[in-house]
Structure formats: C-alpha cells, structure tokens
Amino acid sequence: MKRKGFTLIELIIVIIIIGILATLAIPQYLKAVEKGKLAKGKSGLALLAQAEGMARAEYDTYYKLTDLVAKNVSELAKVGAGDDGDWTYSVGSVTTSTFTATGKRKAGPCVGKEISVDETGTWLGIPGSTSACTSWD
Numbered sequence: 001m002k003r004k005g006f007t008l009i010e011l012i013i014v015i016i017i018i019g020i021l022a023t024l025a026i027p028q029y030l031k032a033v034e035k036g037k038l039a040k041g042k043s044g045l046a047l048l049a050q051a052e053g054m055a056r057a058e059y060d061t062y063y064k065l066t067d068l069v070a071k072n073v074s075e076l077a078k079v080g081a082g083d084d085g086d087w088t089y090s091v092g093s094v095t096t097s098t099f100t101a102t103g104k105r106k107a108g109p110c111v112g113k114e115i116s117v118d119e120t121g122t123w124l125g126i127p128g129s130t131s132a133c134t135s136w137d
Helices: 008-059 065-070 075-079
Strands: 087-092 100-105 114-118
Touching: 008 065, 008 087, 008 100, 008 114, 065 087
Parallel strands: none
Antiparallel strands: 087 100, 100 114
C-alpha cells in the first residue's frame, strides 16, 4: 500500500525547526529595526543642528525649535520639527552661543530614551550597539 502525504512526526519536526529558526531570526530583525530608527533620530537631530547653525550665521543667536520654524529660518527646521512618528524633537538650553537639540523615542523597546547633539556636534546618549536598548541605560 502506497502512502501519500506526511506523517504526524514529520510535521512536528518541521514545526520545531521553524520555531528554532524564528527564535534566532526575530531578535536580529528587531535589532536591525531599532538601529534604523536610531539612524532616523540622528538624521532628524542633524537637520535641526544644521538649521541652528544657519540661524546663528544669519541672526547671531540660536533659537528654540518653535522660533526656528516661526522665523522660517530654513526648510530644515520644518523637516526636523516636532514629531516624526518614532521621535519627538526639541531644542532646549538655548543661549546666544549654545544649544542642545534632543530627540526622545516614542515607542518600541527604547521608549523614553533620548539622544542629543549640541552646537559643537557632540552627540550624547548614542548607544555603542543597539540590542533592544540594553546599552541606553
């Protein structure tokens, strides 16, 4: 008698193998997604820092984010202004010669974590390796 199809034990073995592969692949995927979102946050902050540099060159002072957008200093400020879905941006600690632009994560494993850049281009809060924010403590 000829059999067609798979036995129950063969199907169980395939399901176990798929489970093992998923266990290995999903954490790597999440790490890659988080690295991408970190790059997105850094890009937004870099745009704000560039807009601040333009404001400093034109008006001889730095501005808070709302003032940058209101003064229409640059399209860069509008691109990086406020909220992009993953990050909320702000420019605080503003004086005539200093500023700090900050991005705060809104969702995901890194919710509430912050990165920032100042007028000298110094980055703070950037993790060495993003593994679900274990290095963001």
